[in-house]
Amino acid sequence: MDNPPDSTAQHKPRIRWHIVLFLAPAVLIYTAVMIYPLFNTLRLALYDQVDQQRVFVGLQNFRELFGDPLWSDQFWNALGNNFWFFAIHMLIQNPLGIALAALLSHPRLRFAALYRSAIFLPTILSFVIVGFAWKLILSPIWGIAPGMLEAVGLKWLYQPWLGKEEYALSALSLISVWQWVGIPMMLIYAALLSIPDEVIEAGEIDGVTGMAAFWKIKLPLIMPSIGIISILTFVANFNAFDLIYAAQGALAGPDFSTDILGTFLYRTFFGFQLQLGDPHMGAAVASAMFAIILIGVCLYLFGIQRRIRRYQL
Amino acid sequence: MTTIRNKPLSTAAMHGALIFYTLIALFPIFVIVLNSFKTRRAIFSEPLSLPTADSFSAVGYQTVTQQGDFLLYFQNSMIVTVSSLFLILLFGAMASFALSEYRFRGNMLMGLYLALGIMIPIRIGTVGILEMMVATGLVNTLWALILVYTAQGLPLAVFILTEFMRQVSDDLKNAGRIDGLSEYTIFFRLVLPLVRPAMATVAVFNMIPIWNDLWFPLILAPSEATKTLTLGSQVFIGQFLTDWNAVLSALSLAILPVLVLYVIFSRQLIRGITSGAVK
Numbered sequence: 001m002d003n004p005p006d007s008t009a010q011h012k013p014r015i016r017w018h019i020v021l022f023l024a025p026a027v028l029i030y031t032a033v034m035i036y037p038l039f040n041t042l043r044l045a046l047y048d049q050v051d052q053q054r055v056f057v058g059l060q061n062f063r064e065l066f067g068d069p070l071w072s073d074q075f076w077n078a079l080g081n082n083f084w085f086f087a088i089h090m091l092i093q094n095p096l097g098i099a100l101a102a103l104l105s106h107p108r109l110r111f112a113a114l115y116r117s118a119i120f121l122p123t124i125l126s127f128v129i130v131g132f133a134w135k136l137i138l139s140p141i142w143g144i145a146p147g148m149l150e151a152v153g154l155k156w157l158y159q160p161w162l163g164k165e166e167y168a169l170s171a172l173s174l175i176s177v178w179q180w181v182g183i184p185m186m187l188i189y190a191a192l193l194s195i196p197d198e199v200i201e202a203g204e205i206d207g208v209t210g211m212a213a214f215w216k217i218k219l220p221l222i223m224p225s226i227g228i229i230s231i232l233t234f235v236a237n238f239n240a241f242d243l244i245y246a247a248q249g250a251l252a253g254p255d256f257s258t259d260i261l262g263t264f265l266y267r268t269f270f271g272f273q274l275q276l277g278d279p280h281m282g283a284a285v286a287s288a289m290f291a292i293i294l295i296g297v298c299l300y301l302f303g304i305q306r307r308i309r310r311y312q313l
Numbered sequence: 314m315t316t317i318r319n320k321p322l323s324t325a326a327m328h329g330a331l332i333f334y335t336l337i338a339l340f341p342i343f344v345i346v347l348n349s350f351k352t353r354r355a356i357f358s359e360p361l362s363l364p365t366a367d368s369f370s371a372v373g374y375q376t377v378t379q380q381g382d383f384l385l386y387f388q389n390s391m392i393v394t395v396s397s398l399f400l401i402l403l404f405g406a407m408a409s410f411a412l413s414e415y416r417f418r419g420n421m422l423m424g425l426y427l428a429l430g431i432m433i434p435i436r437i438g439t440v441g442i443l444e445m446m447v448a449t450g451l452v453n454t455l456w457a458l459i460l461v462y463t464a465q466g467l468p469l470a471v472f473i474l475t476e477f478m479r480q481v482s483d484d485l486k487n488a489g490r491i492d493g494l495s496e497y498t499i500f501f502r503l504v505l506p507l508v509r510p511a512m513a514t515v516a517v518f519n520m521i522p523i524w525n526d527l528w529f530p531l532i533l534a535p536s537e538a539t540k541t542l543t544l545g546s547q548v549f550i551g552q553f554l555t556d557w558n559a560v561l562s563a564l565s566l567a568i569l570p571v572l573v574l575y576v577i578f579s580r581q582l583i584r585g586i587t588s589g590a591v592k
Contacts, residue, residue: 109328115332121572133342137341143360178337262528286440289437
């Protein structure tokens with residue numbers, strides 16, 4: 001306490017170097033490799049290549065992307081497909097994940113850990129394996145699927161699902177659901193386990209048991225987790241690429257019927273076969289994807305998350 | 314009373330449903346591995362039967378291990394995954410410590426800035442990333458991938474680790490300060506060992522997407538010397554589409570490493586999720 005007054009005055013603006021040192025590596029790498037390229041991508045969308053010179057063209061690229069049939073047909077097709085891809089995940093993957101988690105979290109269920117690991121296993125596999133395995137199974141040439149359907153007398157149901165325009169996208173979405181259902185299952189499972197026993201017991205005393213307990217007590221309590229899973233599904237789906245590339249190639253066949261924004265971005269940016277790669281159009285596609293994801297996240301944060309009641313446990 | 318009488322029935326129904334879905338989950342993997350051990354003719358004529366003395370063949374595995382460069386791809390994947398995880402954990406923990414331990418101007422803002430990356434996929438910035446990697450000469454090096462995956466993993470790592478570091482007791486750190494330990498020693502010697510479970514959780518969450526990524530290897534490092542296992546097996550399928558034994562063996566081999574990683578870390582993953590790491 002015998003510090004002279006001017007020394008405390010000096011004390012205040014002193015930079016605490018250890019804080020800077022602790023933060024610097026993470027902030028530098030994150031800024032240099034993620035944030036800066038992201039904004040640079042948005043900026044590059046406003047340029048074009050003319051005679052090997054980079055020329056500022058304003059919103060011209062976007063006008064082409066949304067309006068010029070050469071680009072816009074592909075763009076709107078990919079966007080529409082992407083919404084269907086997302087819809088199937090929301091309608092099938094997430095309810096299925098919740099149902100599996102509800103079964104697994106049953107207190108007297110035996111072998112729960114075994115089931116959980118088996119169902120989670122596809123999630124850790126690479127898209128290359130997943131894409132190829134399902135292509136084999138569904139292939140009309142190799143014929144596991146037709147053979148199996150025949151065994152149960154349902155052969156007439158069989159179609160070359162991945163090869164027909166009207167089914168291919170739905171089939172791929174279901175394969176993606178098959179692969180990723182482990183994520184909602186695990187997250188909901190954790191949320192269900194964290195519901196205190198007293199709440200369930202209080203319900204039992206009031207005669208709310210079994211299915212009714214799930215619908216009336218547990219489901220409202222896990223709503224925040226369901227909200228988070230929905231937005232994670234949204235971001236993942238509008239940024240998906242690997243499965244479709246691995247199963248159907250960069251052209252997202254048959255006849256672009258499985259093209260989503262990720263594969264469209266890849267083709268635009270890198271080119272494929274006869275199409276030349278165009279970094280500036282690629283940047284425009286990426287900017288459009290960025291806007292879509294941003295709108296989705298904002299809708300969730302300001303529209304949905306605030307309305308979900310958080311129960312005080 | 315009805316609930317008690319229905320119990321065996323409902324338990325059986327629950328097991329039935331779970332077994333049914335488990336079969337769906339495992340079936341495609343089973344088909345791949347099973348057929349990788351059969352002769353070409355058996356693969357086509359009886360894709361679902363077990364390999365017998367007659368139909369057993371390991372010729373696919375021979376092809377793959379002899380000419381597929383699989384060892385190199387595997388090594389590349391290993392280097393990229395381990396290095397990225399190391400950098401994510403080290404830099405992520407350092408930043409989390411600064412954010413949770415010290416009060417300074419802009420602390421909140423810095424936390425928010427780093428958290429932004431959780432919701433924005435790094436893939437959106439690919440055009441800019443490639444331009445930068447070309448300018449710095451990092452294209453077709455493993456460094457390009459390591460840097461990208463580190464940047465991609467840091468936001469979630471900081472988010473999770475900050476929560477855990479807040480729970481480390483202040484008394485312990487202050488005792489260290491009284492004993493004259495520097496802030497660095499306090500971080501490395503006292504705090505890091507205590508948050509090891511949280512670090513393992515972060516590692517598992519990052520490991521699988523890095524190991525399985527196809528996009529960045531395809532774009533940043535497609536050369537023969539830097540191919541990762543995922544990209545390598547993708548290319549392999551194209552090249553050897555007529556050699557079914559080789560393709561099936563390659564895919565079975567590609568399942569192995571990630572399966573081993575999962576078995577080692579699965580308890581940590583489940584503990585991490587249930588303790589609320591991502592809630």
